[in-house]
Amino acid sequence: DQQVKQNSPSLSVQEGRISILNCDYTNSMFDYFLWYKKYPAEGPTFLISISSIKDKNEDGRFTVFLNKSAKHLSLHIVPSQPGDSAVYFCAASVGRETSGSRLTFGEGTQLTVNP
Amino acid sequence: DTGVSQNPRHKITKRGQNVTFRCDPISEHNRLYWYRQTLGQGPEFLTYFQNEAQLEKSRLLSDRFSAERPKGSFSTLEIQRTEQGDSAMYLCASPPGGYNEQFFGPGTRLTVL
Numbered sequence A: 001d002q003q004v005k006q007n008s009p010s011l012s013v014q015e016g017r018i019s020i021l022n023c024d025y026t027n028s029m030f031d032y033f034l035w036y037k038k039y040p041a042e043g044p045t046f047l048i049s050i051s052s053i054k055d056k057n058e059d060g061r062f063t064v065f066l067n068k069s070a071k072h073l074s075l076h077i078v079p080s081q082p083g084d085s086a087v088y089f090c091a092a093s094v095g096r097e098t099s100g101s102r103l104t105f106g107e108g109t110q111l112t113v114n115p
Numbered sequence B: 001d002t003g004v005s006q007n008p009r010h011k012i013t014k015r016g017q018n019v020t021f022r023c024d025p026i027s028e029h030n031r032l033y034w035y036r037q038t039l040g041q042g043p044e045f046l047t048y049f050q051n052e053a054q055l056e057k058s059r060l061l062s063d064r065f066s067a068e069r070p071k072g073s074f075s076t077l078e079i080q081r082t083e084q085g086d087s088a089m090y091l092c093a094s095p096p097g098g099y100n101e102q103f104f105g106p107g108t109r110l111t112v113l
Helices: none
Strands: A010-014 A019-025 A032-038 A045-051 A056-059 A062-067 A072-077 A086-093 A109-114 B005-007 B010-013 B019-024 B031-037 B044-050 B053-057 B065-068 B075-079 B088-094 B108-112
Touching: A010 A019, A019 A032, A019 A086, A019 A109, A032 A062, A045 A056, A045 A062, A045 A072, A072 A086, B005 B088, B010 B019, B019 B088, B019 B108, B031 B075, B044 B065, B044 B075
Parallel strands: A010 A109, B010 B108
Antiparallel strands: A019 A072, A032 A045, A032 A086, A056 A062, A062 A072, A086 A109, B005 B019, B019 B075, B031 B044, B031 B088, B044 B053, B065 B075, B088 B108
16 A cells, blocks of 8 residues: 555656656645655655645745645755756655654655756 | 764675664664665665664564664664565664654665575
């Protein structure tokens, strides 16, 4: 049972344009969502997160949108840069205020930003 | 650099051998997680420690797997009688207290021949 799904295995965009990565979830108990970036042979790097009490969180070039009714979130990167090329993982957890919240990850989307 | 270190970075072993990995989390973080990532998949939860207590284990953690965190500091993950299906990246994560943003180490890449 894949509770977090990223349906696009890959995405290619031009430098300077917007990258939009999508993620869907099925478990309505999830109340905290995160995006990680991963380069080959390295561990995931935390990018940005959002609590279920919000619908948008912004940090520099990165914005995460949450649509709870659709159980959908997206990560917008603008402007995209070649250094953003990596695999992006969506993750979710239960219990924002509870210690011990494991992360459930999607399968990842390979983003390629072309110069 | 997240401050979480893992050793070794790479391990190649023959089927049937035992292997042990180590994770050194950020010193003031009392929670520690182990995940496993196979090719084309996202990381999957294996187990979780609060200080030295192992509080949760995934059904992915078969009897051949054991994890410890003596004195609530570093943690070890041992796999006995390795199988080819154990080949994966093993990741350790350490979140700040009260937060769900987990900071990952570089991982240990295990290859079972």
